[in-house]
Amino acid sequence: MFLIDRIILIGSILVLLGIVSSKLSTRFGLPVLVIFLGLGMLAGSEGLGGIPFDDAAVAHGVGTLALAVILLDGGLSTSWESIRLGWRPALVLSTLGVLVTAVVTGYAAAVVLGLSLEQGLLLGSIVGSTDAAAVFAALRSRGVRLPRRLNATLEMESGSNDPMAIFLTVGLMELIGGRVGLGPSLLGLFVNQMVVGAVAGLVVGLGAVGLINRINLEVAGLYPGLVGASGLLAYGVAAALGGSGFLAIYLAGIVMGNRPMVYRGGVLRFHDAWAWLAQIVMFVTLGLLSFPSRLWAVAGQGLLLAGVLVLVARPLAVVVSLVPFGFGFGVRELGLLSWVGLKGAVPITLATFPRLAGLEGADGIFDVVFFVVLVSALIQGWTIPAVARWLGLERAAESAPPVELEIHALRPVDGEVVGYTVSARSRLAGRLVRHLVLPDGAVIALIARGQEVIPPHGGTRILAGDHVILVVRPGVKPLVDRVFAEEAEAWTEPVEFGLRASARVGELEDCYGVELGADRSWTLDELVRARLGRRPRLGDRVVLGPLELRVRAVDGAGVVERVGLVVRLAGGD
């Protein structure tokens, strides 16, 4: 039997066991990460499987490739909407936040484990980043629904903070090895990682989309490979130029996932499948690499360090990163952001770095890191739904549609297939299809009810819980969205009419027949600034009798560009 034959046999058995044991996650809420790690430990030299494996270089290779695949999938399935909501807080968390976590944990590690400060900080850096695979798994596959902004922030943070942790780890190892000193060269390393990684990701991503939409392949099955290879190219280019490959592949994924793309549905499904496979392979391999007996030896110190990380370092990092910048997160939201500081594959993969470099005390660091990750994944990962509920931040889970209809377009086409779930509160429930008022250019293709697929005709009655699938022409989707919108999307702000701030006071007075008590030749910008007596900020309000102006756009020089007009008479809202 060749070596590869044995690897195929054992590998396939482990992957199958991993897939089967993922049922445990559904049943008991146990994070998949813990299950897969556990499986690897069981299969390892000290477990039932007795597979001898202690090759840190192979584990590092598997971990890196798998993480790249997972990040590509994460990027592909991150919508523009969640980027818009989350990128600002995520950016601070993934830079300053990682630094704070690393320093606090690192200092604690030095004290608890009796390491030198540099070695402690190295350990802190290794566990500094949250794990994309763990966070995506916790938030997506376990059906925890959080407020959208929180969800977006956590996902983006986990996808983009690995470069910072990697930079800190590599930087500290260079520092310990005496190859770079504190100062400009270290800063250069950081800038290089971030900037080169970001540029490579964006450029390769944009290029790939252009290629995908123009190449006109005859075989649909080649498109997912095209996307996958493009992502890995972004990683490779970035890494070759000294940038962060992980950041590059994540950004390339985001770019490709948010552009119209041929055969998009098929591509996404393919990468989702690969990301799952990568998770299993990666965690099982890392589990194999560990030695449970050595973990047991560091249990006390590991627990203490995990406690510092979870209860002190992460909350502090969240508060320091988010509070001073006025992102507007409440105490409960900060609490949840602190709790979802899940650790995962990156720390374990990074913990192989010192081993590969033959650093003194590397084995000890690996064991402690492994233990800390296990504790974090187990305790935090397991309790995220409960904590979200306790903090009152859980949203009702959406029932997944039982069918999905997809048209595989091999050329760019105009039009979409969209599905909606009819809730009990919907105005549509109980109506006949012929009584529905749908926008022009939208037609119901089918209705799925439980196990049944109903081809609709005018006399079909729509019931609550139905999944209605429509074919819509381009541009019509926003109108259809409104028809199927949940009533819960209440309009909390008063209705505002738009006004450009270069309009004159006189024009507004003439329009509404009111006196604003200001020079008629003033612009609204001048009026707002005079009344505020300071530099205007978004959301500032100026009350002028029955009218209220709200600042809606300010340019870089502090000039108001647009205001909203709210009518406020006595007794109004």
Add this chain to the structure above:
Amino acid sequence: MKLSDFVVRDAIIVGLKATTKEAAIREIVQSLRDAGSIAAEDVESVIRHILSREELGSTGIGQGVAVPHTRHPKVNALVCTIALSKQGVDFAALDNEPVDILFLLVSPPNMPGEHLRALEKISTQLKNQRFVSFLRQAKDRQDVIELLEEADSGTL
């Protein structure tokens, strides 16, 4: 103040044909003329007044709703009506999305308070999501009228 007091029932449009801002405003004002609320010779002037208010900023308030409005010397009372579109109107709204519900209001110049009260009344009503989603499902003029009466009586 009740919506049904100043909404001209005979001018309500279900199935607006226009898809641009100016054409939509024109179609609604012409409907008000056909209902006898605006004199034929004033149609162009009313349209110009409304468009000049739009030049200060779009009255497309987002979520598919627009409330074009103006004061005009040739009307004697509050004149308002509702138009629903199945194709969406490009109204340069705040959220840049097409508009499918339009309230158009014209008031006499000597009643600025009433003009604002009507705008406030419409605004308050539009914040009621049931009102807005029911309005979207109105099939004909009668559906809209019944909905306005329900809204006025607070039974919605």
